[in-house]
Amino acid sequence: MRQLFDYLIFPGFLFSAVVGLLAGWVDRKVTARIQWRVGPPWHQNFTDILKLLGKEVIVPEGAKWTFLLSPYLGFLSVVLVAAILGKSIIFPLEGFVGDLIVILYLLTIPAIALIIGGSSSRNPLASVGVSREMKLVLAYELPFILSVIVVIIKSAGAIQISQILNHQINFGSNIASASGILAFLTALFCMQAKLCFVPFDASEAEQEIMGGVLIEYSGLLLAIFKLTKGISLYTMPLFLIILFWAKDLNPLFLIGKYIAILVIIILIKNTNPRLRIDQALRFFWRLPTLSAVIAIVLALFGL
Amino acid sequence: MNLKLKALTKSIWVFHVSAASCNNCDIEILDCITPRFDVERFGIQLVGSVRHADALLVTGIINRKTVPRVKRIYEQIPKPCVVIAIGQCALSQHMFRFGYNAPQPLDKILPVDVYIPGCPPKPEAIIDGIVKLVNKIRKNK
Numbered sequence: 001m002r003q004l005f006d007y008l009i010f011p012g013f014l015f016s017a018v019v020g021l022l023a024g025w026v027d028r029k030v031t032a033r034i035q036w037r038v039g040p041p042w043h044q045n046f047t048d049i050l051k052l053l054g055k056e057v058i059v060p061e062g063a064k065w066t067f068l069l070s071p072y073l074g075f076l077s078v079v080l081v082a083a084i085l086g087k088s089i090i091f092p093l094e095g096f097v098g099d100l101i102v103i104l105y106l107l108t109i110p111a112i113a114l115i116i117g118g119s120s121s122r123n124p125l126a127s128v129g130v131s132r133e134m135k136l137v138l139a140y141e142l143p144f145i146l147s148v149i150v151v152i153i154k155s156a157g158a159i160q161i162s163q164i165l166n167h168q169i170n171f172g173s174n175i176a177s178a179s180g181i182l183a184f185l186t187a188l189f190c191m192q193a194k195l196c197f198v199p200f201d202a203s204e205a206e207q208e209i210m211g212g213v214l215i216e217y218s219g220l221l222l223a224i225f226k227l228t229k230g231i232s233l234y235t236m237p238l239f240l241i242i243l244f245w246a247k248d249l250n251p252l253f254l255i256g257k258y259i260a261i262l263v264i265i266i267l268i269k270n271t272n273p274r275l276r277i278d279q280a281l282r283f284f285w286r287l288p289t290l291s292a293v294i295a296i297v298l299a300l301f302g303l
Numbered sequence: 304m305n306l307k308l309k310a311l312t313k314s315i316w317v318f319h320v321s322a323a324s325c326n327n328c329d330i331e332i333l334d335c336i337t338p339r340f341d342v343e344r345f346g347i348q349l350v351g352s353v354r355h356a357d358a359l360l361v362t363g364i365i366n367r368k369t370v371p372r373v374k375r376i377y378e379q380i381p382k383p384c385v386v387i388a389i390g391q392c393a394l395s396q397h398m399f400r401f402g403y404n405a406p407q408p409l410d411k412i413l414p415v416d417v418y419i420p421g422c423p424p425k426p427e428a429i430i431d432g433i434v435k436l437v438n439k440i441r442k443n444k
Binding site: 028032035036037038039040041044047048050051053054055056057058206207209210211214215216217218219222 | 306307308310311313314316337338341343344345346350351352354355357379381382383
């Protein structure tokens with residue numbers, strides 16, 4: 001019963017969806033202000049989801065059953081991440097050994113759901129988007145995991161989120177050290193790609209491949225993909241805060257840090273053009289990977 | 304008025320069908336999302352795929368080549384949807400009325416909800432048309 005409550009209501013689905021959709025509104029509003037526009041009202045994303053729930057769901061001819069199933073796959077896993085992260089902040093003692101690794105795996109599942117869904121929709125543009133998404137996953141997973149390894153080394157080999165939090169509360173945030181800030185910047189770029197935000201959104205390019213992997217989705221299924229995206233916009237910055245910037249985590253500081261990271265993401269999004277997929281791959285395998293490796297070496301020397 | 308319809312009128316996602324248009328109406332449509340008019344204030348967005356859309360903006364003269372394509376796009380849109388005809392060409396064939404290649408205006412092919420005349424219509428006129436459409440949908444239900 002309590003697990004169900006955690007999963008469905010408080011740190012899980014309902015709470016994270018509301019926060020994520022509000023964060024999506026912040027994204028649209030800041031984007032609009034940068035472009036000297038006014039921007040939508042705060043409830044716009046909720047209205048969009050509500051409207052999509054009322055629309056017809058069209059299944060393209062010859063689509064496989066995974067077309068209907070894959071939105072739920074990504075959605076359920078990202079809600080699980082939100083629940084685990086929320087619990088580990090509220091009750092740091094209730095974690096289990098290895099939940100960091102579980103979260104790393106669960107965070108890749110939304111991308112895999114996009115790949116499965118897009119490739120089973122039998123649309124040529126969707127398959128272009130799917131191939132780009134696959135290459136992007138290959139590109140960003142390596143530096144992301146390397147930067148998480150930096151955190152593990154710095155907190156004396158702990159793979160439990162509560163121990164990482166404890167270590168930071170006792171010895172200061174990871175971001176305050178040389179290796180920590182390098183790893184944090186790397187993880188920030190990887191998060192930009194994980195969220196499909198602009199320099200790395202070649203898989204969902206609205207202008208060239210018309211929504212890419214999402215092109216055939218409509219109604220309820222599209223709403224679930226939008227919700228998944230909103231919840232990832234809540235979980236990914238939260239994950240980075242827990243890993244790198246968790247010296248004091250009372251609610252006020254937590255909200256402040258979250259908004260700071262959100263605004264950084266949105267500014268990167270609005271001041272950069274879209275990279276081609278080969279440019280994105282080259283970028284991730286050169287600079288962020290190199291800086292993550294340097295960060296690991298520095299962390300091994302205790303810097 | 305039910306909640307579903309209210310949400311629909313508050314967030315209209317628009318797919319732009321340029322059926323052999325001379326590009327003037329298309330530019331005026333793009334003007335609507337620039338800072339001066341900014342229709343995103345009302346939740347109106349241009350989307351890339353028909354499957355995401357709630358409204359079809361049809362511009363241009365519907366000629367023999369584009370008739371089947373416009374029909375096919377209308378079949379692909381998920382169904383509580385509206386069709387908006389923009390520009391004199393889509394409304395009444397304008398100067399192509401006696402042309403060999405332009406068999407019929409748009410409303411002989413699709414059920415059109417709003418006509419926005421002009422060659423090209425001003426962005427103010429387009430926004431006014433959308434407002435009239437929203438009022439009409441709200442009054443009907």
